[in-house]
Amino acid sequence: MCGRFSQAYSWDEIVAFSQPLTVPADRPNLRARYNITPTTEVDIIVLTETGRELRKARWGFIPAWWKDAANKVGSTFNARVEGVADSRMFRSAYVKRRCIIPASSFYEWTGPKGERTPHRISAADGGLLAFAGLWERWTNPATGEEVISCTIITRAADRWMSKLHDRMPAMLNPKNFDAWLDGSGGRELLEHPPPELREWIVSTRVNSNRAPDDDPTLADPVESGEQKPEPNKESPTQGDLF
Incomplete structure (x- = not known):
């Protein structure tokens, strides 16, 4: 699964990454965040009538039909690719409300309980990663407040990632952004290297x-016993914490 990640980029970087983004005239400040946790607000890219837009969403999916409090919905910050299309929780959003969640990196842990070692994983070239995601619009029955929420889709780890965990985020190739956002592509996009x-x-x-x-x-990198960034050389293009 994916339980922590980071979003740290400029407007120029996110516009270029999104190919391109419809940018608001006022360009509000983008706050760099290096240890994002579930239920907090994150940036997502959605497809609208005016193009691709950067929106805010609660990281932790709440289906439109949910009648209880948001904190009762459970651990919905991840959706497994193996069942996302059929799950009651996610299937409507899988068909109609997809998003891309830009990420500078994500984290995974190794070692025994109580002595967990955190690893930061990023693109080898320093660019942004495109996590496949879903979003939903929910109305809090107690307050009438509208909440936009999202989830990151995860898949089985590839051979390189499996040394850290058996799951990893499903990451989209930029050439498949259109097919993912407009719904014309399916699971095959989520299992590309x-x-x-x-x-x-x-x-x-x-x-x-x-x-x-x-x-x-x-x-x-940690100062004591510093580990140099180790590239993934197994892939040509290329957890629940992941």
Whole structure:
């Protein structure tokens, strides 16, 4: 699964990545975040009548039919590719409300419980990753407030990723952005090889959801026993924590 990730980019970077983005005239500030946790707000890219737009969404999917409180919906920040098209929770959004969740990196943990070592995984070229996602619009029955929420789709890990976990985010190739967002493509898009990846060990401060998520040092290699970024050389293009 994917339980932590980061979003740190400029407007120029996200516009180029999205091919392109419909940018609001005022261009509100983009806040860099290095340790995003479930139920907090994230950026998502959706397809609208005016093109691709960057929107905000609660990371933790709430289906439109949900009648209870948001915190009762369970762990819906991930949706497994193996059942996403048929699941009551996600199937409507899979058909009608897809999104791309841009990511600078994501995290995975190794080691025994109580001594977990965090690894940061990013694109080998330093570019952004395109997580396949779903979004939904839900109305809180108690307050009438409308909430936009989202989930990251995960798949079985490839051979390189399997040294860290048996799951990984489903990552889209830029040439497939249209087919994913407009619904013309299916599961085959989610199982394409991911881009070339690299990973390195970071501070155990990442293990806590209390660590300030706007602290860029959370992404730095650890000073003691520093591990250099290790590229994924097994893929030509290329957990529940992932």
